[in-house]
Amino acid sequence: MTQQHRIKTHPILDVPVRREVPFTFNGKPFVAYEGEVISSALFACGVRIFGHHEKDGGAQGIFCVNGQCSQCLVLANDVPVKACMVQVTPGLRVKSLEGLPSLPPSDKLKGFRRIETRHVKVLVIGGGPSGISAAIELGRAGVETLLIDDKHELGGKLTLQTHGFFGSVADCWAGTRGIDIAKILTDELGACRSVEVWLNASAVGVFKDKKVGVVRDGRYILVEPECVLVAAGAREKGLAFPGCDLPGVYGAGAFQTLVNRDLVRPTERLFIVGGGNVGLIGGYHAIQAGIEVVGLVEALPECGGYKVHEDKLKRLGVPVYTSHTVLRVSGKEHVEQVTIAAIDAKWQPIAGTERTFDVDTVLIAVGLSPVDELYKKAREFGVSAWAAGDAEEIAEASAALFSGKIAGRRMLQHLGYDAEIPAEWQTTGEILRSKPGPKIELEIPEDHGGVYPIIRCVQEIPCDPCIGACPLHLIDMEDGNILKQPVFEGECLGCAKCVAVCPGLAVVLVDERVDLSHRTALVTLPWEISDGVIVPGDEVETAGFEAESIGRGLVKAVKRSPANDRRRLVMLEVPFDDCRKVAGFRLQPVIEDGHRHARLRRAQPVPGTRHATVAYQAQDAHATEEDTIICRCERVTKREIVRQIRAGVRDMNQLKATIRTGMGACGGKTCRELILRLFREEGIDLNEVTQFTERPFVAEVALSSFSGLEE
Secondary structure, eight states, X not given: OOOTXXXXXXXXXXXXXXXXXXXXXXXXXXXXXXXXXXXXXXHHTTOOXXXXXXXXXOEEOOSOSSSSSOTTEEEEXXXXXXXXXXXXXXXXXXXXXXXXXXXXXXXXXXXXXXOEEEEEEEEEEOOSHHHHHHHHHHHHTTOOEEEEOSSSSSOGGGGGOOSBOOBOHHHHOXXXXXXXXXXXXXXXXHTOXXXXXXXXXXXEEEOTTSOEEEEETTEEEEEEEEEEEEOOOEEEOOOOOTTTTSTTEEEHHHHHIIIIITOBOXXXXXXXXXXXXXXXXXXXXXXXXXXXXXXXXXXXXXXXXXXXXXXXXXXXXXXEEETEEEEEEEOSSSOOEEEEEEBOTTSOBOTTOXXXXXXXXXXXXXXXXXXXXXXXXXXXTTOOEEEOXXXXXXXXXXXXXXXXXHHHHHHHHHTTOOOOOOHHHHHHHHHHHOOOOOBOOOOOOOOOSSEEEEEOOXXXXXXXXXXXXXXXXXXXXXXXXXXXOXXXXXXXXXXXHHHHHOTTOOEEEEEEEEETTTTXXXXXXXXXXXXXXXXXXXXXXXXXXXXXXXXXXEEEEEEEOTTOSSOEEEEEEEEGGGTTTOOEEOSSOOOOTTOTTTTEEEOOOOTTSGGGOOOOOOTTOOOOGGGOEEETTTTEEHHHHHHHHHTTOOBHHHHHHHHOTTOSTTTTTTTHHHHHHHHHHTTOOGGGOBOOOXXXXXSOOXXXXXXXXXX
């Protein structure tokens, strides 16, 4: 099977030559790359549907690609596995899961082996930025530390972040790309001889005897630590609407995993739901991979992510619909269309504002939830435990670095080491966790006559790379406050280093000296899209600060940035009167009513339907809002759950017993918050609601992990 959905070139990522690994899917020959998980290999070969649910035949695909849900179950050598967590091996036989799997033929019982117990000073669960940072602090003090991670490499979400970090250069490598920070941290950890790393190892339970169950490469081991750090990250929140269960609806983080980690092109046209940083950055990563972003919808009046992320998307031609919501997704067995509408002050769709777009993928980016079940159990059982990173509080990765460092020092103190936590660490950590602040008025200089930068960073966010980039130290912040707008004063050299280093692509360099006779000027812009998309001699449509159309510009040159950090600099010759207005240029044409290849079509309200939305357009069903799937694993609908709530059920464990919500392979991780939302919608005080009881194991464990000859 050809691998037609591979990314062949990328502006930031190297595309390595990798050994091919043959496997089969439903008896047909396929090819993966060495080290690749099953889900990515299938997507690379064009497979989007992994099976059908036994309850109603609903098509199954992916959602989280992080082992936190069960959407991607397949049979691998006749054993049901999560396709996103299992690597392809030569000759692997993968089959779609059609209904319930059958038990394999009975072999001779091998019995159960004696479970190995490993004693360690510190156990760190999670090899992302916070977990590694904590382990480095412990390792530098010589503390015996075991760090485990359920993936096949360290770095966590850093391995998906091709963009530059915000924050402080001195404190968290601001301006450096996340993928590069992952390598820096991994190298630093490798120098800590007292730290042992287990990859492909999942912590599955904390027990009353203060031991932690770990499955490493399919083998169950008990770890007995003196203290534990849970740095397991976060899982993506779901969103319930008709069609939300269709293959092609999945998390923005899952999309970044496919594109940035595995170099798979999973879609041609996508739509994004959610205007936080995850959604905004996901859209930008899609464009870098050559994927069309049809639009982004955000229910709030303003996007919650950094404005610089929103601005660069809009300038490239991506429409952002604030105060809008997704009404439904439709398609036979895969996403074909998405319908959105404006909402009023009560968050209700406004009749007559519906828009329907032809897309093949809808990314859900409506927030994250901490993966903190193990931390809560550890505290309940009296284990000396700490949480760090997103498992402690959802924030940017730069904040996770500091969270991990501080947690590492606290654990050292607990173990009796003389380990100071500098006061500035706490302050810096708080700043890095801060939400985007108020907008700052942008001041554009008058006619200058020379060369100078325009810094369009107009929101209070922690970021300072441009300060150190200027060789003449002509950029500074008010009172040295990292949250304030950078200000340039002095005579610029025109080196463009500030343009090259800005993580938000918010700095441009204006040179008014180019051709005074023809009244043109030169504008230097940052560029992170693949080579060949634009070349010298091209004419482009220029865009302003708020993505408004400015005019035309002529591409004079495309060259590497001074920092040589895979960023290019595009030099545009523009009319002199436009030079202080230009902030970027279009890559995608802007969607407007009646334009752009009829990809936007007005959806007609259907009388009698709730909120006067469009009718569900799936070819095999006429779903309503009440038919929306809430529990993905067991295919339980909103109607079924609401019926139980109205009958007086206030214990979510009772829902398990009656309609099976929370009984699936994800253990209620993806449906819990959606069910709680239904209680709220029904006017139930959540203090009256008993949530799912957390029990080991927090993840499914194969019986074979315990079996074997007695040792």
